[in-house]
Amino acid sequence: PDRMAALNVSPSQVRQALAANNYLAAVGETKGQLIRVTLTATTDLKSVDEFKNLVVREQNGALVRLHEVADVVLGADTYDQDVRMSGRRAVFMGVWVLPNANSLDVIDRVGKEVMTIRKELPTGMEANVAFDSTKYIDSAIREVTHTLLETVLIVMVVIFLFLGSLRTVVVPVVAIPLSLVGGIFLMQAFGFTLNLLTLLAIVLSVGLVVDDAIVV
Numbered sequence: 001p002d003r004m005a006a007l008n009v010s011p012s013q014v015r016q017a018l019a020a021n022n023y024l025a026a027v028g029e030t031k032g033q034l035i036r037v038t039l040t041a042t043t044d045l046k047s048v049d050e051f052k053n054l055v056v057r058e059q060n061g062a063l064v065r066l067h068e069v070a071d072v073v074l075g076a077d078t079y080d081q082d083v084r085m086s087g088r089r090a091v092f093m094g095v096w097v098l099p100n101a102n103s104l105d106v107i108d109r110v111g112k113e114v115m116t117i118r119k120e121l122p123t124g125m126e127a128n129v130a131f132d133s134t135k136y137i138d139s140a141i142r143e144v145t146h147t148l149l150e151t152v153l154i155v156m157v158v159i160f161l162f163l164g165s166l167r168t169v170v171v172p173v174v175a176i177p178l179s180l181v182g183g184i185f186l187m188q189a190f191g192f193t194l195n196l197l198t199l200l201a202i203v204l205s206v207g208l209v210v211d212d213a214i215v216v
Contacts, residue, residue: 004069009057014069017056048074085130092130102193107134140199148206152176155210172210179209 004010052067066072083092097106110129117127152173159169183205192198 007057007064007069008059009064009069014056014066017054017066021054048072085128100191100193103134103137104194107132137194137199141194144199144203147203148176148180151206151210175209176206179205 004014052065052072054066055063056066056069057064083090095106095110097103107129114127114129121127155172155176156169159172160166163169180202183202187194187198
């Protein structure tokens with residue numbers, strides 16, 4: 001305020017100078033047979049030096065620039081949000097999986113990119129994956145595998161105890177792996193990925209296979 005008063009500059013003049021020299025407007029667009037180009041007019045100030053040298057007042061040939069009446073520093077676009085990780089300030093970047101993409105493949109590629117970024121970061125900066133939704137999918141896959149093995153074992157024991165026939169035991173033991181292989185093959189052919197819905201479908205189909213095998 002003291003510097004502004006000494007140079008006879010008002011806050012409204014500073015605001016008007018910033019508004020007049022920091023905007024982005026659409027002019028129109030032009031297009032050909034193969035390309036389409038959008039035209040814009042801009043006086044967008046990008047660097048700290050450009051803001052420092054912004055003229056906020058001119059009188060009798062004397063120019064008053066922004067750095068003469070204010071401290072110009074590089075800051076954030078907005079201060080409405082603050083991201084912290086383990087109590088330290090951080091920058092958050094989200095990666096969303098497309099509907100036709102495999103979550104496990106995406107997180108694997110993200111992990112490789114993070115490892116590459118770590119090598120290029122300056123001292124004191126880190127890059128980490130804060131949240132990984134595929135951990136639940138990995139846990140579900142392990143649980144389904146464990147459940148399938150238990151199912152096969154229980155079916156073998158129960159059928160043999162009640163029916164007393166090895167031939168009857170062999171039918172579901174062979175049918176379950178064959179149905180799983182066939183189901184996975186069809187998933188690959190039609191572009192389905194391994195996710196929570198497909199895992200649920202596999203569990204339900206195994207139950208149907210076991211039930212039908214016992215009835216037959």
